[in-house]
Amino acid sequence: MFNSRSPSRQWTVRRRAKADPVTSVTDVVETNALEKDRVTPVVRRGKVDRVYRAVATLSGSIVFVVMALIGGFLLYRGIDALRLSGWGFITESQWAPDMGGAFGIAAVLPYTVSIALVALFLAVPISVATALFITEYAPRRLRRFLTATIDLLAAVPSLIYGLWGLFYLQPRLITLSKWLADNLGFIPFFKVNEDFGTSLGVFPSSTFVAGVIVSLMVIPICTSVMREVFGQAPPGEREGAMALGGTRWGVVRDVVLPFGRGGIIGGSMLGLGRALGETIAVTLIISPSFDAKWSIVEQGSNSIAALIALKFSESTETGISALMAAGLALFVITLIVNTAASSVVNRSRSGSATEI
């Protein structure tokens, strides 16, 4: 039965002693054998195949090596600065490693996180709406067009987003900042320092403006993840909801959104990872500030990535080491956020594949 003419694959039948985890071929059951007498094909590969598998495995392991090297080199270069600052790296808000002064990420990190949160606050509802539109509402032709447009949005360089945000959006956006400060100033996020009054001059280069620009870059990432997960909502339950007289919104609320919840969470977290690491657009927009503050509409903000981009060219050896340490912190944070996100997305994908 298993006499193969192939020179490379020779199949022998033997009792199942140990399943060979390498073979992708499913177990073969002899027709008259009992269940416990299942047989496993044993694959003997020719030389070419062994080389092929070795090469593929090698290139796969290069990814592991590169990731380890990134962490390793940042740590190796940053350890001097970390030794110098000790725990101050987390508690200190100033950044003056070149003059022998103290430095730390206590101001830069909260700014980074708040830019990312502003971005997510705007991007998540829009992404959910866009993803729902593509999967549920859009006419067929529009759907293809929209999918392509969202992909294109992801491909537009962040530099161009930054330039557009700086020259076009910011002058228009600060009127909204002023409105927020004037009317919702009792909320600490929208409060501005009264000494300056609320003239338009105090609103550019703020966390809010940077967050809005970053949200534009996050939208395509969130949308594509959510679209994929929404599209996998089980058709049986959709049609069931329809047959029971549900409206389209009813289907969305009771079938698509519950099944897509993992996708919404995971997509948002992927967006968060991207927003935390966004460099150029933030660098162009913000004016660096090293005093953490609650207000998001007032001038002055910062981010780890922008700090590296701005300080890099003017840093001495200690300064570079400190920047490496900051880069390591950013690397670790995005790694954690992203790994959590992909595990959420993957779990929701496998869960939503169940059919009724």
Next chain:
Amino acid sequence: MALTLRRRRATEVTTDEKIRIRSVESIDVTVMIGSAISSFALTQLLYETFLPLSGALGYIVVWYALFLAISWIAVRELRGTVRAKDHLARVVVWSGASLAIVPLVLIVLYVIGKGYHALRPQFFTQDQRYVGALSDATEGGGSHAIIGTIQQVGIASLIAVPLGITTAVYLNEVKGRLAKPLRTVVDAMSAVPSIVAGLFIYAAWILALGNQQTGLAGSLALSVLFLPTVTRTAEVVLRLVPGGLREASLALGGTEWRTTSRVVLPTSRSGLVTAVILGVARVIGETAPLILTVGGAFIMNWNPLSGKQDSLPFFVFRLIRFPQESQIARAWTGALVLMILVLVLFVIARAIGGRGPDHIGRLKKWRLQRKGLA
């Protein structure tokens, strides 16, 4: 598939009232137009007259909120709460989706409007050698930056594309023991911030190995970002190859290598090309890693292996922060060229990606004809 099924079924129902799921009825249109007009009037009254507010953005926000409220009330009066909720959700989803598209249109138009003044043929042929602080924006060009970008992205793809596709083959064809952790690591790698990739190459290639800032260093940093993009998209493409093709090849006595090289990869070729082009489109605009690695230059440097080089995004990033108007105009021209490059790459990728695996191009047809097969 499921959607066509549903639509056909819906029309086959023979009740008094036909159930239509996707169509827009005339009463909806009437309600929408009516509520748009009345909310506009109300906004005009409230926003301009009674409230001490100003600004176009606030006006639109108030208008939209009033529009939602009025159309909700109108639909509820006409057709009940359930329909009104459905209607409201539809309006919100439509407007959310258009909100995602509007910036793209604005960005493209704005960059064209800012950049075309200084776009002359010599932008592609000259560098900034004879450009002074007071030169006009139309003098000199960005050829050194364009050449730099092409070389850096070219080298990066030479490194990342074979590696990425082989990794995808490992994930999807070899399916070795490492496949599961590898997939997680590739996902994690695609989230590495671009500035961190630049820092890594600066630490490893320039500080530790004692190299200078060169175009090659830039392309190494780019390939760190390129590799996971290619791997992920290529893996998706390989997954689309039907398993029956693989099994047929193996059943005919093909080795695993032959199955991959003669069946799986050719079948998914157009998808792989799309994956690569999309990756290039994304990497070509990366600025942050290049700030740390290529050094930047104002004159042409043909050699990516030695000396500082420029790149188009870095060129734009530096010039935009100059105080002179002419430098800023040059930066916008650079941004326009960059955007056109990305758009062209994207359109090419879409055109290739739209073809199925059974597509026979002109060259392939000619080759088949020569063999007497077609």
